[in-house]
Amino acid sequence: MKDELFLRGHRIPMTKEAIRALALERLELKKARRFIDVGAGTGSVSIEAALRYPTLDILAIERKEEALALITENVRHFGCHTVRVQSGDAPVPLEDRADAIFIGGTGGHLIEMIDWTLAHLNQGGRLVMTFILLENFTQALLHLQACQVTSLDGREIQVGELTALGQGHYFKPNNPTYLISCQKDSAQEANWQKEPDHV
DSSP, rough: EEEEEEEOOTTTOOOOOHHHHHHHHTTGGOOOSSOOOOOOSSSHHHHHHHHHHHOEEEEEEEEEEHHHHHHHHHHHHHOTEEEEEEOOOSOOOOOSOEEEESSOOOOOOOHHHHHHHHHHHEEEEEEEESSSSSSHHHHHHHHHHTEEEEEEEEEEEEEEEEEEEEEEEEEEOOOEEEEEEEEEHHHHHHHSSSSSOOO
């Protein structure tokens, strides 16, 4: 989906088109039943997920009042009634687990957010995080390397937009975005469920 399709507020962050496309691919929502979008901003990730997967149960969590109103407007604008919007400063207490979680903003609680995410993911569930600061990416990567995750992967994404300049054009670069994806390790659960051999 093009970024221009979303309603935009003043200084409300939005996960841009190219980043959103890769994040949604890495979340592997085709086999998910429940998805949580933390730091949802404009709601662009939640809404595109809802349009791609109409039966997906989606919870968008956001702490800023202006952003909450904007997410609600975008949900109404696109008719994505499977997206539930929750006000909260994550990590927030939740009863249910999810099959995939996207973190677009941590509110300064990066390590706590990762631990909260892994506690609220089903075994084999997917986590995707995006950052604009290299220090946050590095801190998250180091912490996840010590956690029970597999398929840990990182990407630096920098996209240039074709822009007119005088009689010609050039690619105007955007700031790079860093993306981490991983899967909650399901091997331990498999070991628990394995029946002992009988002699």
